[in-house]
Amino acid sequence: MKEPRRIESVPGRPARRVLEADLCVVGAGAAGVSAAVEAGRLGLRVVLVDSLAQIGGQSVNGLIGTLCGFFSMGDAPYQLSYGFAADVLADLQAAGALAWRPGRRSFVGLYDEHELAGSYARHLRAAGVEVVLGAVLAEAQREGDRLRRIDAWTRHGPLSVTARCFVDASGDAALGALAGATLQQAELPVYGTRMFSIAGLGRPVPTRAAVIERLEQAAPRYGLARRDGFVFEFPGRDLCLVNLTHFQTPLDAVAMSRVALEARSEIDRVMAFLRGEFPQAFGGARIQSVGQPGVRQTRGIAALRTLSTAQVRSGERLPDAIGRCAWPIEFHGREEGVHWETFGDEHITWIPLGAMVARDLRNLVAAGRCVDAEPFALGAIRVIGPCMAMGAAAAAAAFLGGDDLHALDVAKVQALVADNLERRDPGPAA
Ligand SMILES: Cc1cc2nc3c(=O)[nH]c(=O)nc-3n(C[C@H](O)[C@H](O)[C@H](O)COP(=O)(O)OP(=O)(O)OC[C@H]3O[C@@H](n4cnc5c(N)ncnc54)[C@H](O)[C@@H]3O)c2cc1C
Numbered sequence: 001m002k003e004p005r006r007i008e009s010v011p012g013r014p015a016r017r018v019l020e021a022d023l024c025v026v027g028a029g030a031a032g033v034s035a036a037v038e039a040g041r042l043g044l045r046v047v048l049v050d051s052l053a054q055i056g057g058q059s060v061n062g063l064i065g066t067l068c069g070f071f072s073m074g075d076a077p078y079q080l081s082y083g084f085a086a087d088v089l090a091d092l093q094a095a096g097a098l099a100w101r102p103g104r105r106s107f108v109g110l111y112d113e114h115e116l117a118g119s120y121a122r123h124l125r126a127a128g129v130e131v132v133l134g135a136v137l138a139e140a141q142r143e144g145d146r147l148r149r150i151d152a153w154t155r156h157g158p159l160s161v162t163a164r165c166f167v168d169a170s171g172d173a174a175l176g177a178l179a180g181a182t183l184q185q186a187e188l189p190v191y192g193t194r195m196f197s198i199a200g201l202g203r204p205v206p207t208r209a210a211v212i213e214r215l216e217q218a219a220p221r222y223g224l225a226r227r228d229g230f231v232f233e234f235p236g237r238d239l240c241l242v243n244l245t246h247f248q249t250p251l252d253a254v255a256m257s258r259v260a261l262e263a264r265s266e267i268d269r270v271m272a273f274l275r276g277e278f279p280q281a282f283g284g285a286r287i288q289s290v291g292q293p294g295v296r297q298t299r300g301i302a303a304l305r306t307l308s309t310a311q312v313r314s315g316e317r318l319p320d321a322i323g324r325c326a327w328p329i330e331f332h333g334r335e336e337g338v339h340w341e342t343f344g345d346e347h348i349t350w351i352p353l354g355a356m357v358a359r360d361l362r363n364l365v366a367a368g369r370c371v372d373a374e375p376f377a378l379g380a381i382r383v384i385g386p387c388m389a390m391g392a393a394a395a396a397a398a399f400l401g402g403d404d405l406h407a408l409d410v411a412k413v414q415a416l417v418a419d420n421l422e423r424r425d426p427g428p429a430a
Helices: 030-041 055-059 084-094 114-124 172-177 206-224 253-277 307-313 373-379 386-401 412-418
Strands: 017-026 046-049 097-102 104-109 130-132 137-141 146-152 157-168 183-185 198-201 230-234 239-243 285-288 300-301 320-325 327-329 337-343 349-352 364-365
Touching: 017 030, 017 130, 017 146, 017 386, 030 046, 030 055, 030 084, 030 114, 030 157, 030 386, 046 157, 055 114, 084 097, 084 104, 084 114, 084 386, 104 114, 104 320, 137 172, 146 172, 157 172, 172 300, 172 364, 198 253, 206 230, 206 253, 253 285, 300 337, 300 364, 307 327, 307 373, 320 386, 320 412, 327 373, 337 373, 349 373, 364 386, 386 412
Parallel strands: 017 046, 017 157, 046 130, 157 364
Antiparallel strands: 097 104, 137 146, 146 157, 183 300, 198 239, 198 285, 230 239, 320 349, 327 337
16 A cells, blocks of 8 residues: 655634524434434424434433333333334334333333434434534524524534524423523432443342342442332343432533542442342343433423423323323432332323423424423423424424424324324234
8 A cells, every 4th residue: 555645734723514404403312313304204404413423312322221101001002103213113123122021011112222323323314314413502593582593513613503493302401591592490300320231140130129129228338329220131132231320410511520420430339239239140240331321301491381290190181282102200309219100001191292392482392301391290201202202293393383383283283293192003012
């Protein structure tokens, strides 16, 4: 090979990259990818921006482990979300990367996060979505009650995206915050978890009940505060995922970075607990990988309406429903444990469009875990199935509403996402 010459240059400040779109989606987690793909399929020019270097948000980078909220509860479950959500399930199934098992009166799907990222990437490409990774929001420009442009920083220089409509799928309402929208959050902290996987397992891997029983006895000895949680084995991967830590997730870069480092030492204490209390299963095990710090609930936009806990508990079908979910109220409001509230077999939680459309910006819609819901209510709708359904509804709203989502004809949005409201394909056990 010819030896390349060395070339010197003084490039100056990198030029701003400017993209124009019909829809700009901020956040490439389950909700944002779904919004982007569905909007691309509807013919919109879509730009999807994320601060991470890899798509998928927590569903890929958090080692979450299971897909929840895709099926109704009870003995004869049916599928709740279709379109992009169903395509992703089909991809995982075809790759042998999904195993359904009963959980929380419904079904949870153990999945391979690498296959999920691959599926997201294929559908984004097929839908013609322009994806910009490694782009951290820096500024949002508005004219009156319309958002006009976002600016972001990438490692290669500044980026601007102008669009008619915007989706905040950042999980923390990062876009709403920069745009000066009214925001809301729980008055007390909601705890996050750093998931990790361990390899080199012995058998048997302890049940959830066995882990909780040992935690009750021995947690203080290992310096662990959380008294519940679980480990679960992945079929065919000789891997066990561990969900046993709890920490606060402040909206401050310095404080959150400290938390992330402390979470690593909490993981070491969890490993000491597992090895000490279950030597047969974990005596020779080692940490395989550690997910990014998992954030459950922080801050959301204030929308046209708030999904209340009473509405979740009643299962009332709301007039502007755009998606369904069947998951208990799962609220991580105490360091020691989790508040679970389960429902009957027929129970459905209906997600209203009004809880997604920003109250004081007419062309901003939220999707995923930063929609407007009371803290317990959000604990029932922030799992991956309904996050994808919210993404689909955000795309439909952008397609129909353009830059005025306050004037949307809700019935037309509902017609576009009708499968997510009415269809009942049989679930895994039927
Ligand atoms: C520990 C843990 C375990 C869980 N277990 C399960 C489970 O088993 N099953 C299940 O279904 N759900 C589970 N969940 C819930 C579920 O994972 C999340 O609620 C869901 O994935 C949220 O998706 P999202 O798209 O709303 O947000 P996220 O996945 O958080 O995506 C938000 C994206 O926005 C980007 N972003 C944020 N701020 C900016 C910014 N300023 N500029 C640019 N980009 C930005 C982020 O990089 C991220 O990629 C769990 C959650 C946690 C924390």
